[in-house]
Amino acid sequence: MKKIFILYTCIATLFTLVSCKKSFKDFLNKAPGVDVNEDVIFSSRANVESEISTMYYMGIISVLPFRDAASQASPTGTSSSIFGTMAGATDEAENEANFVHAIRWNTAGIIPSNIIANEDNVYFTRFKAIRYANILLERIDGVKDPLADKGYKTQVKGEARFIRALSHFEAFKRYGGVPIIDKRFANIDEAKLPRATVEELVNFIVKDCDSAVAYLPVAYTTSQRGRATKMAALALKSRLLLYAASPLFNTASPYLNMANPVDNKLICYGNTDNNRWKLALDAAKAVLDSASAASVALIDVPANRDPVNLLTGNYRVAWELQDNSEVIIADKRYARLNRFNFPWYHLIPTPMGSFWVSNTATHNFVRKYEKKNGTPQTWLAAGGDDLVTKYNELDPRFKQTVGYNGGRWNAEYPIIETFTGGRHAGNCFGGAWVLKHVPEALANGGSAVPGIALFRLNEFYLNYAEALNEFEGPSTAVDNAVNIIRTRSGMPPISSTGLSQGQLRARIRNERDIELAFEDHRFWDIRRWMIAEQDGVMQGNMYGIRITKLAGTAFRYVPYVIETRTFNRNMYLHPFDENEVLKSNGLLVQNPGY
Numbered sequence: 185m186k187k188i189f190i191l192y193t194c195i196a197t198l199f200t201l202v203s204c205k206k207s208f209k210d211f212l213n214k215a216p217g218v219d220v221n222e223d224v225i226f227s228s229r230a231n232v233e234s235e236i237s238t239m240y241y242m243g244i245i246s247v248l249p250f251r252d253a254a255s256q257a258s259p260t261g262t263s264s265s266i267f268g269t270m271a272g273a274t275d276e277a278e279n280e281a282n283f284v285h286a287i288r289w290n291t292a293g294i295i296p297s298n299i300i301a302n303e304d305n306v307y308f309t310r311f312k313a314i315r316y317a318n319i320l321l322e323r324i325d326g327v328k329d330p331l332a333d334k335g336y337k338t339q340v341k342g343e344a345r346f347i348r349a350l351s352h353f354e355a356f357k358r359y360g361g362v363p364i365i366d367k368r369f370a371n372i373d374e375a376k377l378p379r380a381t382v383e384e385l386v387n388f389i390v391k392d393c394d395s396a397v398a399y400l401p402v403a404y405t406t407s408q409r410g411r412a413t414k415m416a417a418l419a420l421k422s423r424l425l426l427y428a429a430s431p432l433f434n435t436a437s438p439y440l441n442m443a444n445p446v447d448n449k450l451i452c453y454g455n456t457d458n459n460r461w462k463l464a465l466d467a468a469k470a471v472l473d474s475a476s477a478a479s480v481a482l483i484d485v486p487a488n489r490d491p492v493n494l495l496t497g498n499y500r501v502a503w504e505l506q507d508n509s510e511v512i513i514a515d516k517r518y519a520r521l522n523r524f525n526f527p528w529y530h531l532i533p534t535p536m537g538s539f540w541v542s543n544t545a546t547h548n549f550v551r552k553y554e555k556k557n558g559t560p561q562t563w564l565a566a567g568g569d570d571l572v573t574k575y576n577e578l579d580p581r582f583k584q585t586v587g588y589n590g591g592r593w594n595a596e597y598p599i600i601e602t603f604t605g606g607r608h609a610g611n612c613f614g615g616a617w618v619l620k621h622v623p624e625a626l627a628n629g630g631s632a633v634p635g636i637a638l639f640r641l642n643e644f645y646l647n648y649a650e651a652l653n654e655f656e657g658p659s660t661a662v663d664n665a666v667n668i669i670r671t672r673s674g675m676p677p678i679s680s681t682g683l684s685q686g687q688l689r690a691r692i693r694n695e696r697d698i699e700l701a702f703e704d705h706r707f708w709d710i711r712r713w714m715i716a717e718q719d720g721v722m723q724g725n726m727y728g729i730r731i732t733k734l735a736g737t738a739f740r741y742v743p744y745v746i747e748t749r750t751f752n753r754n755m756y757l758h759p760f761d762e763n764e765v766l767k768s769n770g771l772l773v774q775n776p777g778y
Contacts, residue, residue, distance in 0.1 A: 199558035226323045229332040234344060235320060240411075243347035245306050245354075246515035247704035248621065248636055249530035249541070269531075269543060269706045270303065275721050277543035277618055277702070278728065278746050280533060280611045286543060289722070292750040296762035298778050304358055304758060310351045311365070317348040318368040342399025346412040346420065349392035353424050357708055358387055358758040359775065360433070360451040377519045377772045381449040386428045393421035402478050411508060415471065415478045416513040419639035422467040425596075428453075428645050429460035429654070430712035432756060439714065439756045440776035447773050451757060458655060465651035471512075471644040471722055480641050481509045482672055489674030490556070490580050494592065495624055499673045500584035502642065503703075506625050512639040522631040532626070533587075533617050535608035536597055543702070544614035545586050547727035547743055548720050552697050553578045558676040568740035569734060580674045587617035587703055588737060589731050594627035603731040603739055613746045615729035620702045622662050636703065643705075645669050653692060656684045666695055716751050723751040 225231045272279035272286030285302040287585055288294055293302075300307045324332075348366075355362040361490050363377035364385060380388070396417035404411055414684050428434065438452040448454060475481060479699045483502045491497045502510050523532050532538035547563070555577045563574070587593050589602040598609060601607045602615055625632040649665035658680035667677040678695075680688045693713070697706060716722040725748050729741040754777025765772050 191559060198446060226327050228329045229327065229336065232327060232332065235316060236340065239313060239316035239320065239347050241517060242309050242316060242646060243351055244515050244636065244638060248527035248634055250309045266274065269702065270704060271543050271702050274706045274710060275548040275726065276706050278546055278613045278726060280542045280544060281540040290747065290749040292752045292755065293398055294755055296759040296765065299759050300761050301445065307761065309466055310354060314348055314365050317344040319342040322368055338399050339401060342396045343412050345392040346396040346417050347387045349396065349594045350420055352385065352389050353420060357427055359760060360489045360757050361385050376771060379450050379773055382433055382451065382453055389424050390421060392416045410514065410516040412513060413478060415474050415480060416639060418471045418474055419512050421645065422471050422644055422647050425464040425467045426651060427712050429464040429651065431714045432712045434460050439753055442776050450773060451775060461651050461655035463685050465648055465655055468644050468648035468651055472648060480512060482641055483508060483510055484672035489672065494583050499581045503620055506635045507631055510641045511637045512641060514637040518634040520631045520633045522629060523626045528626060531621050535610050543618040544612045545616045545618050546614045547729050550586065550616065552694055553582045565743060569740045571731065571739040571741040572737060579698065581698055585620045587619040589616065593619065594624050594741055596627040599702060603733045613728045615731050618702055619764055630696060638770045642669055643700055646692065646699060649692050653685060653688050660685050662688065666692060669699055711756050714756065716756065723749055
């Protein structure tokens with residue numbers, strides 16, 4: 185891995201400076217041979233590796249907050265940042281600061297002129313990644329270097345198809361059908377492409393994933409860890425087909441009608457087909473079936489299912505330990521950094537010595553946690569004096585995810601105080617901070633390497649359970665997939681006996697909410713499920729709790745409304761940037777409601 189990713193910054197800067205003031209078409213339409221030193225690049229394997237490194241740099245983007253001029257350049261040459269995470273635009277969290285991008289979502293302030301700045305700030309980078317992939321596919325067979333043998337060239341084709349598929353998927357989940365870019369364009373006219381239908385785009389991405397699976401190795405040597413594998417391509421296919429089978433896309437009638445009814449297929453299939461869930465469950469099963477050969481496995485140490493020392497809990501180790509056994513592929517752009525650098529200083533709360541951009545967990549989210557015995561926790565609307573008891577009763581994943589009052593942040597802040605007047609209560613609107621993503625190593629001036637996984641094995645057990653329940657209804661096989669996840673965290677198994685499909689759906693979704701919390705799943709899940717309009721999801725009241733210290737070690741909690749959010753139905757998909765729509769001369773049809 186170090187051999188590839190240590191090149192990222194210098195190579196990415198070299199190859200993006202020449203095009204940072206262009207529209208997306210300009211990233212795609214250069215004639216062969218006019219790129220800087222392109223013939224030299226494709227004269228040796230070593231130089232090809234530099235091109236591959238840049239492709240990964242542009243194509244695999246962390247969900248954590250970051251600022252990077254090379255991979256976030258706009259057509260005007262400026263760069264932007266995502267402050268905080270998109271959790272603050274969902275029922276998971278409330279941002280500590282009022283200048284973060286999530287605020288626009290919470291007030292239904294998303295419009296075509298601000299979408300890139302307020303979520304899709306790597307919009308143009310996505311087209312760069314596609315361009316690099318297409319150039320590699322076009323030219324790799326012409327490399328004469330003996331070190332670039334047939335096996336190597338096949339692998340490169342797989343990597344390029346994976347990045348091309350991933351880039352198209354990232355556009356799909358935001359916009360629905362987008363132009364399919366399957367080659368490097370020789371002139372501006374070739375780059376004038378209409379939007380593909382949802383069905384056309386999904387089929388294209390599936391084809392690239394299947395090709396990548398055929399071309400890519402099962403694993404790499406340790407020094408090459410971070411490159412795409414067969415399992416990474418299978419994982420992308422699984423996530424794609426899960427989204428495609430979901431209500432947002434798998435429907436005869438879109439969430440809003442396009443101005444021209446013919447264009448409805450740009451945002452949905454135009455029919456409902458239960459077999460799409462079969463494709464999704466088969467794709468998820470393929471990921472699970474491939475895990476053993478790829479040496480990918482859930483972290484499941486029986487002694488750590490309900491640990492006294494929460495630093496050793498299976499769940500925490502899975503999100504904190506770099507390159508652990510669950511990781512399929514991760515963003516490798518970061519160096520080792522202290523808390524005064526991205527992304528840490530946009531994840532650590534101000535009271536813990538950072539810069540006003542952390543997340544506070546909403547009470548809406550905390551209420552999702554079951555008790556350790558698998559029954560719902562009772563939270564009274566009027567509050568109560570038993571907050572400590574309630575916290576101690578919750579699913580062990582709670583204390584490994586949330587920085588709660590009386591809990592531990594790290595060695596530097598061993599006891600969190602979010603009660604009124606407490607040392608860490610400032611701007612803690614929810615009553616608890618989001619601990620997940622912030623490693624112990626950052627305590628007392630320490631440093632750590634960010635490395636959130638793009639794909640992790642736990643997701644695919646839940647993908648499988650969701651798809652199987654939607655296709656066939658409740659079954660022991662659905663239960664087993666969910667219970668593998670629950671058991672490794674010390675939670676009792678669920679049973680679908682006596683449950684309807686809808687009731688089991690609710691259990692599976694709640695399990696997904698807990699297991700994948702704050703990993704940039706919820707923002708997309710609630711829209712593909714089309715539940716964003718439900719009260720307390722992306723609409724209506726977001727609750728926190730006010731905490732009062734009582735005598736001894738007791739604390740009282742009282743729920744209160746942090747804010748009332750607005751979600752408009754057009755927000756189920758992003759708007760296209762208004763400048764891109766205008767430049768397209770009618771080919772880039774805007775999504776409805778914008």
